[in-house]
Amino acid sequence: MANEAANISLEGASAHRIEGGIDAIVIGAGVDSLAAAAYLGRAGLRTVLAGAGPEIGGRVAAREIAPGVEGIDGEHLITVLDPDVIADLDLYRHGLEFAARRLDTTYFFERGETLRFDGDLSYAAYTSLEDDDDREALEAFMSEVLETASFLRPAFVPGVYPGGDPQPQRTLEKALGQASPELMSRIRYFLAASAEDILRARFEDPQLCTLLLAETAFRSAAPPNEPFSFMSLIRRYAGEAAGLQGAAAYPKGGATAVVTALRRAAQAAKVDVRAGAPVKSILIEGDRVAGVALEDGGQIRAPIVVAALDAQQVFFDMIGPAGIDIGLQRALASARPEIATARMQIILKGVAQDEATQNNMMRRLLYAPPLEAITAAFIDARAGRVPQRVIVEAIFPTVLDEGASLDKRQVMSVMAHPLPADEAPDAKRREQIRSAVFDSIEMFAAGFSGRIEADDLWLVSDEAVALKSGIGAYAAKPNVLKQWALASAATSAGEINGLFFCGPEAQIGPGLSCAAGRAAAKAALRAFKRGAP
Amino acid sequence: MNGQFDFLIIGGDEASLAAAAAAVKAGARVALSRPVERKKRSPAASPTIPNFVWRRLELQDYDLTVEPVSARITLFADAPPMTTLRGVRETADTLAADGINDHLLWRDFAADMTGLADDGFITEAVAKGKKANGKSLAAMLGDPVALDKAARFHGSSRAMLEDYFEEGRLKTHVAAHALSVSGLGDTETGSASALAELLDPDAWRYRTPKDGPSLRAVLECVCQDAGVDFAPPKVISAVVQNAKVAVVEFSGEEKIKASHILFATPDAALAAGAAKGHGDGARGGLGNAGRAQFRVRFRLAEGAEPPAGDRKAIFQIIDHAADLQDARDAAIQGRLFDRLPVEFEFAPNGELLARSTYLPAAFHEDGEWRGWTGQDRQAVSSIIKERLSSRMPGFASLIRRMETEVVAPPYGASPFDGCDRVMIQPRRHDAISAAVKLIDEVMARGE
Numbered sequence: 001m002a003n004e005a006a007n008i009s010l011e012g013a014s015a016h017r018i019e020g021g022i023d024a025i026v027i028g029a030g031v032d033s034l035a036a037a038a039y040l041g042r043a044g045l046r047t048v049l050a051g052a053g054p055e056i057g058g059r060v061a062a063r064e065i066a067p068g069v070e071g072i073d074g075e076h077l078i079t080v081l082d083p084d085v086i087a088d089l090d091l092y093r094h095g096l097e098f099a100a101r102r103l104d105t106t107y108f109f110e111r112g113e114t115l116r117f118d119g120d121l122s123y124a125a126y127t128s129l130e131d132d133d134d135r136e137a138l139e140a141f142m143s144e145v146l147e148t149a150s151f152l153r154p155a156f157v158p159g160v161y162p163g164g165d166p167q168p169q170r171t172l173e174k175a176l177g178q179a180s181p182e183l184m185s186r187i188r189y190f191l192a193a194s195a196e197d198i199l200r201a202r203f204e205d206p207q208l209c210t211l212l213l214a215e216t217a218f219r220s221a222a223p224p225n226e227p228f229s230f231m232s233l234i235r236r237y238a239g240e241a242a243g244l245q246g247a248a249a250y251p252k253g254g255a256t257a258v259v260t261a262l263r264r265a266a267q268a269a270k271v272d273v274r275a276g277a278p279v280k281s282i283l284i285e286g287d288r289v290a291g292v293a294l295e296d297g298g299q300i301r302a303p304i305v306v307a308a309l310d311a312q313q314v315f316f317d318m319i320g321p322a323g324i325d326i327g328l329q330r331a332l333a334s335a336r337p338e339i340a341t342a343r344m345q346i347i348l349k350g351v352a353q354d355e356a357t358q359n360n361m362m363r364r365l366l367y368a369p370p371l372e373a374i375t376a377a378f379i380d381a382r383a384g385r386v387p388q389r390v391i392v393e394a395i396f397p398t399v400l401d402e403g404a405s406l407d408k409r410q411v412m413s414v415m416a417h418p419l420p421a422d423e424a425p426d427a428k429r430r431e432q433i434r435s436a437v438f439d440s441i442e443m444f445a446a447g448f449s450g451r452i453e454a455d456d457l458w459l460v461s462d463e464a465v466a467l468k469s470g471i472g473a474y475a476a477k478p479n480v481l482k483q484w485a486l487a488s489a490a491t492s493a494g495e496i497n498g499l500f501f502c503g504p505e506a507q508i509g510p511g512l513s514c515a516a517g518r519a520a521a522k523a524a525l526r527a528f529k530r531g532a533p
Numbered sequence: 534m535n536g537q538f539d540f541l542i543i544g545g546d547e548a549s550l551a552a553a554a555a556a557v558k559a560g561a562r563v564a565l566s567r568p569v570e571r572k573k574r575s576p577a578a579s580p581t582i583p584n585f586v587w588r589r590l591e592l593q594d595y596d597l598t599v600e601p602v603s604a605r606i607t608l609f610a611d612a613p614p615m616t617t618l619r620g621v622r623e624t625a626d627t628l629a630a631d632g633i634n635d636h637l638l639w640r641d642f643a644a645d646m647t648g649l650a651d652d653g654f655i656t657e658a659v660a661k662g663k664k665a666n667g668k669s670l671a672a673m674l675g676d677p678v679a680l681d682k683a684a685r686f687h688g689s690s691r692a693m694l695e696d697y698f699e700e701g702r703l704k705t706h707v708a709a710h711a712l713s714v715s716g717l718g719d720t721e722t723g724s725a726s727a728l729a730e731l732l733d734p735d736a737w738r739y740r741t742p743k744d745g746p747s748l749r750a751v752l753e754c755v756c757q758d759a760g761v762d763f764a765p766p767k768v769i770s771a772v773v774q775n776a777k778v779a780v781v782e783f784s785g786e787e788k789i790k791a792s793h794i795l796f797a798t799p800d801a802a803l804a805a806g807a808a809k810g811h812g813d814g815a816r817g818g819l820g821n822a823g824r825a826q827f828r829v830r831f832r833l834a835e836g837a838e839p840p841a842g843d844r845k846a847i848f849q850i851i852d853h854a855a856d857l858q859d860a861r862d863a864a865i866q867g868r869l870f871d872r873l874p875v876e877f878e879f880a881p882n883g884e885l886l887a888r889s890t891y892l893p894a895a896f897h898e899d900g901e902w903r904g905w906t907g908q909d910r911q912a913v914s915s916i917i918k919e920r921l922s923s924r925m926p927g928f929a930s931l932i933r934r935m936e937t938e939v940v941a942p943p944y945g946a947s948p949f950d951g952c953d954r955v956m957i958q959p960r961r962h963d964a965i966s967a968a969v970k971l972i973d974e975v976m977a978r979g980e
Contacts, residue, residue, distance in 0.1 A: 175667075177671065184667060228687065375865055481684050481687055
């Protein structure tokens with residue numbers, strides 16, 4: 001009995017504890033929070049990372065998808081992981097390693113044709129095409145797109161933070177100001193025109209047009225026939241994987257390996273990583289943050305708060321609508337999600353018999369439905385219907401990563417797009433989505449359904465439940481102009497000094513990036529130095 | 534006819550003629566190629582001639598009378614019609630008289646829309662821009678207010694209207710009138726800019742009286758007086774020579790050289806095969822690919838009564854708010870849409886002119902694309918007749934004669950394939966003003 005009484009009094013004590021002497025608090029346990037915390041810790045700030053759940057990793061998390069088989073939610077490839085984060089935080093030294101880099105892509109088309117692209121896009125034209133005109137067209141296109149994408153890279157990192165910090169703007173102006181008039185007119189064209197217009201004008205060959213349209217539309221909520229839609233391809237090709245622009249790589253241990261490396265980097269930087277410490281509200285005093293209040297009643301006080309949860313939670317739940325400006329409120333309210341990507345992990349019985357299949361299992365596979373089917377899919381998904389055909393990206397982690405291999409079974413990891421962004425899909429809806437994904441996979445892997453041992457469908461609504469957020473933040477991103485508007489509204493954070501936002505709305509484009517976390521931490525450091533005695 | 538020109542302007546509509554005359558007056562050498570017209574017809578209302586064009590063309594010296602369209606009216610399936618007027622205050626008063634609370638916001642809406650359209654910063658950093666460089670893009674990216682404006686202006690018309698209004702009929706009315714010109718859907722990216730265009734004072738439409746000269750006839754005189762060269766009607770080929778000049782060959786083996794080929798409206802471009810829809814290699818299709826415009830001219834029996842008793846308005850027929858987007862989706866997919874949004878008006882000679890831009894450029898059937906056939910024209914004519922009858926009981930029995938016209942891209946190779954000297958202006962409310970501004974912009978660039 002005495003022990004029990006002691007416990008109660010201890011809990012009571014913690015409920016009123018106010019912790020001081022902290023320089024920065026990072027809210028959230030995803031990759032951007034870990035990266036931001038590591039940056040702050042390395043700069044010598046006493047940093048606490050307060051994550052809500054018991055697990056660190058956020059949306060990138062391992063989960064048992066069938067008895068004895070673990071799958072990874074969130075992301076299955078590295079395509080846009082910020083190279084500065086890898087270098088600054090020494091992620092390779094902290095254990096990041098690639099099991100497969102420079103993944104080739106095999107494209108599958110409606111009538112069973114295939115086309116292979118080299119993992120290095122600047123060589124794609126040489127390895128896959130026989131017709132000279134097509135080769136020339138693709139080579140010219142890729143060099144223009146890769147050049148434009150790498151030039152625009154700074155534009156895909158948020159740069160507006162509270163406190164009137166002029167540096168990101170200066171850096172951006174310097175970078176973009178170097179554009180030649182030709183490059184600038186190309187950028188304007190790529191920005192404002194639709195993907196369909198651009199690609200149809202460039203390629204006589206319907207396959208090239210179709211596959212590039214599928215790449216552009218994949219994971220984007222912008223229908224490819226609408227203005228500003230082409231930029232999603234530019235955003236994707238602005239990224240790099242394992243040091244190669246526009247490439248895709250598979251990390252040893254899957255995407256959670258990035259989480260592990262980031263966590264090690266954060267701990268090496270003396271960040272106090274607290275997993276089960278949900279934040280209840282952000283404390284605002286006057287026009288600046290003062291710290292956070294925890295769910296258990298305690299408080300941590302600090303002049304810097306970096307928030308890496310979704311904007312809805314940060315601004316409405318933790319600050320409250322009264323504390324944020326009308327522009328941000330409107331931006332958040334108008335960002336109604338319509339389209340989402342589904343994740344599916346499928347366990348297949350048996351091993352590949354023929355060599356072609358074996359080779360393909362070591363690549364990234366992309367099913368590119370015909371143009372008309374992609375158009376129809378976007379119209380259906382936006383109207384809340386499950387499309388007949390969807391774009392499917394598939395990889396085999398058990399083949400790419402020796403450490404993940406299973407006995408006489410394979411895991412196929414799939415992303416399918418576009419699908420309606422359902423708030424709470426019922427069983428019937430899930431079944432519709434499941435069979436739409438299967439039908440699209442059948443288009444390139446005939447007879448695969450017969451080998452399914454188990455499958456696991458992970459929708460945006462599942463992700464939202466796991467992260468206790470709305471579906472908005474994790475649905476597919478709209479066109480780049482809307483993303484820029486939303487990101488800058490969110491990162492300027494209603495001009496609350498000391499608050500730095502790097503949640504999913506701050507990131508331009510999908511994928512595991514950490515660029516928003518890096519930018520927020522850098523801005524926080526400058527603010528801290530300005531404010532430091 | 535031989536020679537070298539700064540502009541070859543193709544098209545016989547008011548915007549093309551005004552652009553040709555304005556270019557000559559500004560010192561350019563201009564050739565104008567107009568399609569052959571079988572006979573003169575009573576014209577539809579045209580966009581305003583803004584003051585700067587009026588002055589440049591010295592239209593006061595010509596016997597031109599124009600009168601504004603009386604109102605924009607939308608006829609719903611089972612709700613009272615909705616009316617807006619040219620003046621902002623008059624519209625607000627009309628809305629108030631209709632008991633619509635949104636009248637309080639109409640003025641703000643109109644002011645904001647004209648403000649957005651005038652904000653060169655946004656359009657220049659994002660869309661066209663003569664001065665735009667990397668710095669102006671960077672400046673926009675660093676300015677959340679500018680980005681918010683840009684995203685709204687280039688966003689969807691539905692989101693924009695929901696920012697201002699409650700009344701569903703008003704939202705549908707404004708969207709229908711704004712988008713009928715371009716045939717866009719109201720949730721489509723970029724459709725919001727049509728709202729800004731619609732509210733632009735240069736976008737209100739005007740007619741010339743029945744007994745006076747038509748605007749087109751006057752502009753033709755202006756072109757002649759100013760010294761525009763008239764080229765033959767049909768282009769056979771356009772080939773780029775030394776990157777800056779296109780050699781254009783007409784039927785009859787005549788050839789000219791032109792630095793720029795301008796289509797002031799997509800109709801002319803479609804007719805000439807320069808802007809393709811689905812089929813092969815859609816080119817120059819910004820805001821244009823994937824749709825056709827269908828027009829029907831009805832000669833009616835005496836005593837045909839206009840809806841709401843107003844013979845001088847422009848009318849829209851629409852059933853549901855979602856129809857604009859559904860019709861647009863159908864057009865993109867190459868299908869006909871039954872509840873077709875239809876715009877109509879009465880020409881000065883009493884004919885009823887009906888049109889819809891929510892039609893496919895080509896049809897998609899059994900996995901194949903095909904061009905328009907006589908059957909398609911009949912099918913669309915009867916849809917349009919039904920739509921008109923639904924709003925004007927007994928309409929069908931008043932029809933004495935009807936003529937149809939479809940503006941869709943022809944099938945097959947285009948004479949403009951590979952020619953990058955071509956500019957096509959999308960379908961706009963302020964077509965005349967925009968065409969002249971485009972000419973000025975190109976001349977200012979000094980290419």
